[in-house]
Amino acid sequence: MTLTPQDISALTRFRHALHRQPEVSGDEAQTAQRVQAALAALGPDQIVTGLGGHGVAAVFSGAAPGPTVMIRAELDALPIPERPGPAHRSEVEGVAHLCGHDGHMAIVLGVGRVLSRDRPARGRAVLMFQPAEEDGSGAAAVLADPAFAALRPDWAFALHNMPGLPLWGVQVSAGPMNCASCGMRLRFSGRTAHAATPGTGLSPDAAMFELIPALRALGPGGALDPGFRLVTLTHARLGAPTFGIAPGEGELWLTLRSLSDADMVALKAQAQDLAEQAAARHGLGLQITWHDDFAACHNDPQATAQIEAALTAAAIPFGPTDGPMRASEDFGRFAGNGTRAAMFLLGAGEDSPALHDPRYDFPDVLISPGVSAFRAVLRQILG
Missing domain, CATH: 3.40.630.10 (Zn peptidases)
Structure with a gap:
């Protein structure tokens, strides 16, 4: 039929x-x-x-x-x-x-x-x-x-x-x-300051700039062979779009990708550990949320x-x-x-x-x- x-x-x-x-x-x-x-x-x-x-x-x-x-x-x-x-x-x-x-x-x-x-x-x-x-x-x-x-x-x-x-x-x-993937959202909180005296505040900029290459290194991509992992930065935001305020908060959005669910579990744990260490090192508050979770x-x-x-x-x-x-x-x-x-x-x-x-x-x-x-x-x- x-x-x-x-x-x-x-x-x-x-x-x-x-x-x-x-x-x-x-x-x-x-x-x-x-x-x-x-x-x-x-x-x-x-x-x-x-x-x-x-x-x-x-x-x-x-x-x-x-x-x-x-x-x-x-x-x-x-x-x-x-x-x-x-x-x-x-x-x-x-x-x-x-x-x-x-x-x-x-x-x-x-x-x-x-x-x-x-x-x-x-x-x-x-x-x-x-x-x-x-x-x-x-x-x-x-x-x-x-x-x-x-x-x-x-x-x-x-x-x-x-x-x-x-x-x-x-x-x-x-x-x-198809690869497993998951969205990772990092929200950093510090303290704003006047742009003329940024040292009186606490900006997330150094932590974010350190984290971007470190997280990417966890998932360099390459051939889709066993062990394949890829970390992609999809969005970044630091403070407000002004010239008079040194930022006191910021966000990074990343997509983590792997060929297996087991590798995704390990990749998420490693990415979370890096983010937590960076936030602690710079005295920042950190909130991590996970989104768009695909097996x-x-x-x-x-x-x-x-x-x-x-x-x-x-x-x-x-x-x-x-x-x-x-x-x-x-x-x-x-x-x-x-x-x-x-x-x-x-x-x-x-x-x-x-x-x-x-x-x-x-x-x-x-x-x-x-x-x-x-x-x-x-x-x-x-x-």
Whole structure:
């Protein structure tokens, strides 16, 4: 069972409607309502709402007992202004679907259209529309929601559109897929002074200037091999923008990145130790907070093998990934506790603007192949 031309037209209109009204992580109420209404029209056996915030899941059950397979899409957009371009461009100031989550939702809704006409032979297919992927909180919130326990899958799959890969090209490999990452915010407090007599105050400037290279040295980057670590300074602020006041407070924002969760634990501890030592050495107050916490994403070998077998059976060409990505993805949190998970990439074109670029717009031509790939995986496992 495949998509009809009418399906593709409807799914394209659905994506464009989502693109016009994007919502950032945690605020996806309207998007969730739109998804819920579209799913309800397909007659699933169950719809669960409010998962981990605004998450929505639809269940399509087979006639015989069997495993549960989850297909995941993301609800949220980015707080980045879209550069004027498509007719369906964002109507929300400063917010846009520049990562292609609108396309992912259209694809998973397309899977629902196919399942509404051709239920799995056994088990359950769960179509999960997850909130708050972009800040790393959504998957964890869904997993912590008591309502998710009844939906917990044996297998979980996702895709991500990928600019730079040939259009329609599919890539998948077992092993590391996305880096772990975490935002570290350092707030230093001292004492202001007149700019003419800075010695009567206590400025954080020396501590901050010492810390920036020291923290960067903890994560120099390089090849994405085991042990890879990267520390990136993303924001710095010192005092008020005036000429008459020596600063008495300041902030550093950094993103810590590693290939494994174990390395992230060590990196966070080392970064915290450096910051605390610098603050103490200079007599400063220090507050450390952590944000946008992403676990590493690893493709389970058995789940990857299921994708490869399904694509082969459906005559969908594919190849291995070029290696793990530095960018983070919270899908990896669904793995474990009995769930085998894997993600594959779907090429958005070699000349496509990059993800998070203000010019990016998910290619509508990816909807049909995305649905075909997921349907092949479901048929492989559920019949």
